[in-house]
Amino acid sequence: MYVTISELAVYLELPEEYIEKQVKLGHVKTVFDGRKHLVNREQFLWHKEQLDTKRKLLAQEAEEPLPEDWDAKDED
Template sequence: MYLSIQETAEYLELPVEYIEKLVRAGRIRSIFDGEDYLINQNQFTTHFEQVEKYRQYIQDYLNEPIPEDPDIKDED
């Protein structure tokens, strides 16, 4: 599915100016149809998958219990 720059900005929840800058820099692949740039929505799938994997990794890390330190001496 192809999106306009405005629709892409709404989909990614980013400012339109930033999306335009990324398109001009070639960081987002697009097609110019003579009037507007069209951006394939599927190119962001990998990005969202990686973000979700990283979010899960961080959550797993934060939920991991702190191991006991074997060098702790009882001062009682």
């Protein structure tokens, strides 16, 4: 299924400008229909899964409290 760059940005939860930059750099293949670039959304299923996994890990790390007994010495 082909989607526009803006639809792909919503699907991947990434800024549209980021995807446009990736298209210009040649990292994302598109089909130009004469008016806009279209992207095959199916090629991003694995990428979407990886992004979701990474976001979950980052959220878990952010919720983890810092160890209470860390030994920081102020050199000032």
